[in-house]
Amino acid sequence: MPDETAMMQIGELAERTEMSLRTIRHYDEVGLLTPSGRSEGGFRLYTHDDYLRLMVIRRMKPLGFSLDEMAELLRVVGALDGAGGPEGTGGADGAGGVGGPEGAGEPDAEGDVRAQATRASLAAFVDETVERRAKLERQLAMADEFLELLRARLR
Numbered sequence: 001m002p003d004e005t006a007m008m009q010i011g012e013l014a015e016r017t018e019m020s021l022r023t024i025r026h027y028d029e030v031g032l033l034t035p036s037g038r039s040e041g042g043f044r045l046y047t048h049d050d051y052l053r054l055m056v057i058r059r060m061k062p063l064g065f066s067l068d069e070m071a072e073l074l075r076v077v078g079a080l081d082g083a084g085g086p087e088g089t090g091g092a093d094g095a096g097g098v099g100g101p102e103g104a105g106e107p108d109a110e111g112d113v114r115a116q117a118t119r120a121s122l123a124a125f126v127d128e129t130v131e132r133r134a135k136l137e138r139q140l141a142m143a144d145e146f147l148e149l150l151r152a153r154l155r
Helices: 010-017 021-029 048-063 067-080 109-154
Strands: 044-046
Touching: 010 021, 010 044, 010 048, 021 048, 044 048, 048 067, 048 109, 067 109
Parallel strands: none
Antiparallel strands: none
């Protein structure tokens, strides 16, 4: 299991996620994945939480989710985890989570409504993902059928 407190440079993150440096830099530019820090030399530094966030993005990509949809899902997941920052970008400090005013022990009614809306948003993402997965499954079946047609010609 990786050290969840260690910081890694973009090259290590790219290697671990099997994504290109260019793609990771692009996600930084559009605000999907902001590095948690910078080295003294100015290199991007990422945490284990950043790695997990990038893995969510990587899993959404083949399903055809747009950058805006990815950002919204990350906001929803961050809110459910109690880690949604002021812009919904997530974070490890727990700020901006679903619930009552800061320092309050119990969520207020407004927090309950926000929590229900957030769960409803996640449920909508689940439904959309099921539909997109089914479409990919149909496409894969067609690809398998085509492959068998080609193989049959080799016999």
